[in-house]
Each structure stands twice: as structure tokens, then as C-alpha cells.
Amino acid sequence: MTSPADSAPAVPDYAPIPRTALGPALNDQGYFVGRVERNLYYVTDGVYQAAFLTTADGVIMFDAPPSIGGNLQRAVDEIAAANGVSNTVTHLVYSHHHADHGSASSLFGGDVIRIGHEDTRRLLQRDGDPSRPLPEVTFTDRYTLAVGGERVELAWHGPNHTPDNIYIHFPDHDTLMFIDVVNAGWVPIYNLNLSEDVIGYMGAPAIALDYPWTHLISGHLGRLATRDDVAVHQQYIADIEASSREALASVDPVPYYVAGGANFWAGVKGHLDAVTERAAAPVIAKYTGVLAAADIEAFTMTTTFQIMQSLRLDRGPSGPVHP
Amino acid sequence: MASTNRRSFLARSAALAAVPAVATLAGGALADRAAAGTLPDYAPVPPSALGPAVNAQGFYVGQVEKNLYWVTDATYQAAFLTTREGVVLFDAPPTIGHNLQRAIDQVASANGVSNQVTHIVYSHHHADHLGASSLFGKDVTRIGQTETRRLLASEKDPTRPLPDVTYDTSYTLRVGGERVDLAWHGTNHTPDNTYIHFPGHDTLMLVDVLLPGWVPFDSFNLNEDVPGSIAAPDTALAYPWKHFIGGHMGRLGTRHDMAVYQQYIADIIVGVKLALVNVDPTPFFAKYGDNAWAAVKEYQAAQVAYASAPVIKKYLGVLAAADVYTASTAFVILESIRLDLGVGSQVHA
Numbered sequence: 001m002t003s004p005a006d007s008a009p010a011v012p013d014y015a016p017i018p019r020t021a022l023g024p025a026l027n028d029q030g031y032f033v034g035r036v037e038r039n040l041y042y043v044t045d046g047v048y049q050a051a052f053l054t055t056a057d058g059v060i061m062f063d064a065p066p067s068i069g070g071n072l073q074r075a076v077d078e079i080a081a082a083n084g085v086s087n088t089v090t091h092l093v094y095s096h097h098h099a100d101h102g103s104a105s106s107l108f109g110g111d112v113i114r115i116g117h118e119d120t121r122r123l124l125q126r127d128g129d130p131s132r133p134l135p136e137v138t139f140t141d142r143y144t145l146a147v148g149g150e151r152v153e154l155a156w157h158g159p160n161h162t163p164d165n166i167y168i169h170f171p172d173h174d175t176l177m178f179i180d181v182v183n184a185g186w187v188p189i190y191n192l193n194l195s196e197d198v199i200g201y202m203g204a205p206a207i208a209l210d211y212p213w214t215h216l217i218s219g220h221l222g223r224l225a226t227r228d229d230v231a232v233h234q235q236y237i238a239d240i241e242a243s244s245r246e247a248l249a250s251v252d253p254v255p256y257y258v259a260g261g262a263n264f265w266a267g268v269k270g271h272l273d274a275v276t277e278r279a280a281a282p283v284i285a286k287y288t289g290v291l292a293a294a295d296i297e298a299f300t301m302t303t304t305f306q307i308m309q310s311l312r313l314d315r316g317p318s319g320p321v322h323p
Numbered sequence: 324m325a326s327t328n329r330r331s332f333l334a335r336s337a338a339l340a341a342v343p344a345v346a347t348l349a350g351g352a353l354a355d356r357a358a359a360g361t362l363p364d365y366a367p368v369p370p371s372a373l374g375p376a377v378n379a380q381g382f383y384v385g386q387v388e389k390n391l392y393w394v395t396d397a398t399y400q401a402a403f404l405t406t407r408e409g410v411v412l413f414d415a416p417p418t419i420g421h422n423l424q425r426a427i428d429q430v431a432s433a434n435g436v437s438n439q440v441t442h443i444v445y446s447h448h449h450a451d452h453l454g455a456s457s458l459f460g461k462d463v464t465r466i467g468q469t470e471t472r473r474l475l476a477s478e479k480d481p482t483r484p485l486p487d488v489t490y491d492t493s494y495t496l497r498v499g500g501e502r503v504d505l506a507w508h509g510t511n512h513t514p515d516n517t518y519i520h521f522p523g524h525d526t527l528m529l530v531d532v533l534l535p536g537w538v539p540f541d542s543f544n545l546n547e548d549v550p551g552s553i554a555a556p557d558t559a560l561a562y563p564w565k566h567f568i569g570g571h572m573g574r575l576g577t578r579h580d581m582a583v584y585q586q587y588i589a590d591i592i593v594g595v596k597l598a599l600v601n602v603d604p605t606p607f608f609a610k611y612g613d614n615a616w617a618a619v620k621e622y623q624a625a626q627v628a629y630a631s632a633p634v635i636k637k638y639l640g641v642l643a644a645a646d647v648y649t650a651s652t653a654f655v656i657l658e659s660i661r662l663d664l665g666v667g668s669q670v671h672a
Contacts, residue, residue, distance in 0.1 A: 011607065011611075014611070014617045016614075017614050030671070045671070069670040071671055097663070099664070099668045100662055100668065123663070127665065129664065131668065189620070190620075190654070191658075194658050194662065196548065263365055263644060264368075264397075264572070265537065265538070265540065266647050269647050270363075292614070293616035293617060298620055306545075309541075309545055312451065313449040314448075315478055316454055316478060316482060316483060317417065317450055317454050317480065318417060319418065319451075321420040321482070322418055322419055
């Protein structure tokens with residue numbers, strides 16, 4: 001009946017998003033399908049992205065975001081009809097196990113060959129979600145998928161966004177697909193795009209750039225990404241790291257712990273909020289107008305908090321040693 | 324109270340930040356805000372959350388059972404076992420630092436046993452629990468899970484020397500007639516977090532999961548694997564034990580503490596599942612148009628408020644700081660339920 005949203009005070013206004021962040025307009029059914037290169041295509045609903053490759057033996061789908069859902073097959077049909085090729089999806093590659101990129105998988109039925117990292121299979125087994133059938137074909141480090149004369153190279157280079165997130169390289173299409181690390185033209189959402197391994201997430205763009213490619217399918221928002229987009233993202237993260245080190249060293253914690261008293265978590269929160277605000281403020285200012293949604297402070301702030309904690313806990317030292 | 328002097332506050336704050344040894348009071352506008360008293364007020368901490376008073380040097384050492392002891396600075400905890408061949412130390416938090424050896428010296432001299440640390444067991448790789456390891460020199464045998472070694476090798480922090488002895492799933496440590504069972508049961512707080520069971524002492528040590536008497540720290544205690552962390556209390560309760568060493572705050576835990584913590588997390592999960600169904604996203608997406616991230620942010624903030632409000636109310640006076648960190652934990656659990664479990668996922672027609 002009434003949700004908090006109905007009775008909530010007016011939500012805030014944010015800065016207009018840079019035009020460069022936006023992709024092509026969607027059709028009446030709510031999707032856009034575009035050619036990446038030759039027979040490689042991407043589909044978007046403006047927020048999520050999938051890709052597909054038409055081949056002599058059928059279509060290979062890469063991810064199946066539920067928000068695109070039934071429009072995935074419509075996009076395939078549209079392209080297949082225009083080019084006189086098969087519209088049957090024969091293979092589905094999972095980039096990682098998350099539901100928001102995989103939950104339309106079950107729409108393609110039981111006869112599709114699903115391919116994923118061995119940890120994707122393990123995590124999907126754990127999650128027990130019928131909308132994401134387990135991959136039958138799994139790999140540990142590398143897998144070459146050859147279908148209908150096409151070649152796709154799948155590789156796992158360690159945990160980043162999730163433990164199982166893979167690099168999907170199309171060597172003959174000058175394209176890399178790598179999901180949920182760089183959001184083309186936009187800042188990452190909360191907590192480094194909700195990433196589990198902070199160090200792995202921070203190192204991932206350099207691995208992506210080691211591959212030869214011109215087009216990046218990043219899984220989010222409306223357009224494809226370029227190598228420049230990855231460089232801007234890397235700089236954004238590097239700025240947060242530098243700013244976090246400065247703020248950790250310069251914010252005096254004492255007043256916060258005095259104010260918190262016996263409530264140690266209150267002291268900690270006051271102190272770390274101050275460190276986070278100090279570190280994030282110049283980054284938010286620098287990237288507003290450059291990366292869309294940079295002025296949604298919670299995103300840059302929570303990303304800063306995660307990086308600052310990883311600097312302490314993973315890289316160390318966490319603080320001075322008691323004398 | 325001794326803890327109101329500046330030196331104590333600095334030592335405690337060191338737990339959370341790489342502050343310089345001598346911090347200046349001129350911390351800029353934000354610290355000024357703290358000094359001006361504009362920080363929010365929170366509910367008082369329930370007395371049941373607090374542990375014994377620390378001594379003049381800033382630590383407390385207590386017997387867990389027989390020759391097993393724990394040391395705390397009221398925020399971090401380590402443990403040690405005295406044996407006829409020397410002392411086995413479990414974790415070495417830098418905030419306790421040199422007080423680790425002082426605590427051992429105090430217990431060893433009272434009992435006429437060796438105060439020589441011969442082994443250090445690492446619970447997991449994080450610097451805040453291990454950064455005093457290097458104080459014990461090179462001749463100590465360090466023991467840790469395979470992943471602990473791999474992560475420490477990549478982190479290259481000289482204060483946390485690599486473990487010499489590693490294991491994949493289980494290891495029985497036998498020193499001076501004592502036995503400790505180490506086990507890895509999958510990822511939770513970190514990929515390498517270990518269950519340390521003392522079968523002869525009715526005790527389990529599992530760090531950074533249950534913080535007895537307190538809600539988890541920010542973002543569900545910064546747990547990397549959320550489903551693994553939600554499942555960890557059941558794994559812990561499957562062991563026989565009476566005393567629990569959680570690595571944090573000022574007191575030991577009990578099986579009752581573990582049950583309260585499990586219920587707290589279960590209550591958050593219930594709230595999150597209701598929020599995924601009951602909070603209408605439409606007004607947020609209508610308002611923000613092209614700015615997809617603005618809609619997502621405000622929608623999820625409303626879901627978190629919906630999920631956490633009843634939990635905060637229920638646990639105020641039960642778990643310390645329920646009003647400080649519950650929302651941030653609810654957010655992380657919401658994302659896992661959405662992304663890992665797929666709850667609330669709607670497929671476009």
C-alpha cells in the first residue's frame with residue numbers, strides 16, 4: 001500500500017549527466033542493438049549490456065541480464081533476419097555469477113550450452129537460483145571457445161569484482177568484454193561497484209589494457225567503452241587512493257574518540273566518516289561533469305571508504321604498533 | 324577513567340587508521356566539527372558489551388581456561404597458550420603491540436613457565452590482527468592457511484612475515500603436550516579466515532565474525548564473502564566450545580552471544596527481503612530519467628532504511644552501536660541477496 005518511497009521527502013536533485021555518458025536512444029520495446037564489429041553485436045537497455053556473436057552454426061550469447069530479458073531474443077532476431085543467419089542461441093557465456101547479469105539465462109532453455117568459470121559454477125550451485133542454470137562447460141584459467149568458425153578467448157586472472165569474474169576477448173573483433181569494473185562514462189556505484197576483492201578490482205583495468213582491443217563491453221549503461229574510458233577510470237581510482245592516504249595521515253582521530261566515549265563504534269564512525277569526506281571531496285569536485293553521477297556523494301564516498309580500509313587491512317600497516 | 328587521556332585515545336584510534344605516532348590537533352575543518360560537538364548522538368552502550376578494565380599499560384590479560392589466555396586492549400584481542408616448550412601466540416594485533424609480550428611475561432612469571440614465544444598462528448592475513456608479528460623475530464614458527472601465505476606474499480608488508488607452515492583445509496598443531504586444531508571451512512570475512520579450536524580448553528577462536536556484545540563494524544564487518552559470512556556462525560556452533568575468542572572488543576563470547584548475533588543477521592535478512600518487495604522503485608526512476616545512478620542510489624537508500632529501521636529498534640540496548648552500523652550492514656546484505664541469491668530480480672518481458 002504505502003512504501004517509504006511514497007511518503008519520503010522529495011529526493012535530491014543532481015547535476016546533469018555529461019552527454020558523453022549516454023548511449024544511443026532505445027527503441028519502443030526498450031532496447032538498442034548495435035554492431036560492435038562485423039558479426040559481434042551488443043544489446044543495452046540503457047543500464048545493462050549483453051553481447052552476441054552470430055556464427056555459421058548459431059548464436060553465442062554473452063550474459064543475459066534480466067532487465068533486458070525477452071529483448072535479448074528480439075535483438076538477436078532483428079540482426080539475424082537482417083543478415084540472413086541463424087537466430088538460434090546455441091551457447092551462453094557467463095561473465096560471472098551475479099543475478100543481475102545472468103538471470104535471463106533460463107529463458108534460453110535446457111538445450112543451450114552454458115560456459116563459465118569453475119567458481120561461477122560453484123557459486124551458482126550455492127545460490128540455487130533456477131533462473132541461472134549451471135554452466136556445463138567450465139574452466140580454471142583459460143578456455144578457447146570455437147563455434148561456427150569464430151573464436152573467443154575466456155580467461156580468469158584472479159578475483160576482482162567477484163571471485164569468478166572473467167575476461168572475454170574477441171581477438172578477431174578487436175573487442176574485450178569485462179563486466180562490472182569500468183562503467184563507461186560513469187562512476188562505479190557503491191563500494192567500488194560492490195566489489196569483493198578491492199586489491200583485485202584496483203589491478204583489473206591494467207590487465208584489461210594488456211589485451212589488444214578498441215572496443216570494451218563493460219556490462220553497464222548505454223554505450224561501449226574505449227581505452228580512454230578505462231584510463232579515466234584508472235585515474236579516478238588512483239586519485240581516490242592518493243587522497244585516502246593523505247586523509248588517513250592528516251585527520252586527527254582524537255576528538256572523535258573523545259566524543260564516542262565507551263561507544264567505540266561511534267568514535268570509529270565519526271573518525272572514518274571524517275577521513276572519507278576529506279579524501280572524497282576533491283575527487284567528487286574533479287570528476288563532476290567528467291564522469292556521470294560523480295556528484296552522488298555516497299558512491300565516491302563508499303568507494304573511498306573501501307579503498308581506505310584495504311590500504312589498512314590488506315596492504316598494511318593498519319596503524320602504529322603499540323609501544 | 325584511564326581511557327580518557329589522549330595517549331589511550333591515540334592507541335585505540337590506531338586500531339582504525341594509519342595516524343602518525345604524534346598526531347596534531349590541527350586536523351582541519353572536519354576535526355573542528357568534532358571539536359565543536361556537532362557529531363551525532365548515539366544510544367548508550369549496554370554495560371553487557373564492555374569487558375574488564377585495562378591496566379595502566381593499556382591491556383588486560385585473562386585466563387580463558389587452564390593454560391589458555393587472552394589479551395585485549397578493549398578493541399582488539401589475541402590469545403596465547405603456555406606450554407612446557409614455550410608459548411603459542413594466536414594473532415598479533417599491532418594496537419596491542421608490545422603489550423603482547425608484557426601480558427605473556429606476567430602470566431609466565433606467575434606460573435613459573437617459559438615466556439618464550441615459539442609459534443604464532445595467523446587467523447587471517449589482515450594487518451590489523453597481525454601487524455605486531457614481526458616483533459617476535461625470525462626464530463618463531465609461523466603457521467597459517469595456504470591463502471594467508473599467498474595474500475601476505477602479494478602484500479609484502481614486513482610487519483607480517485609469511486607463515487613457514489601452511490595447510491589447505493586442516494592442521495593439528497602439537498606443541499609441548501598441547502593440541503590445537505586449525506581448519507579452513509571456506510571463505511567468509513576474508514578468503515583465508517581460519518577456525519582455531521582448542522579441544523582441551525573448550526574454546527573456539529574465530530576472528531572478525533562475531534564481535535561479542537557489539538554489532539558488526541561498517542559494511543557487515545567489511546566481509547568479502549557475504550553468504551560465507553552469514554553461514555559462518557553455524558559452522559562455529561558445530562564445534563563443541565564454551566568460550567569464544569572473536570578477535571574484537573573487550574570481552575570473550577558465549578554460545579548465547581553467537582545466537583543473538585545470528586538472530587540479528589537473520590532479522591536484517593528478513594527486513595531486506597521485505598524491502599526488495601515493498602519499496603516501490605517507480606518514483607525514483609521517474610524522477611531521475613537519464614541519470615540511472617541517481618535513481619539506483621535513492622531507491623537503494625530507501626530500501627536500506629526500510630530494512631534496518633525495525634532491526635535498530637529491536638537491538639538498541641541489546642547489541643552496542645546498533646544505531647551506528649546496522650544500516651551499512653543491511654546495505655551489504657541487501658546487495659548479496661539481490662546479486663548472489665537473485666531475490667527480487669524481475670525479467671523483462
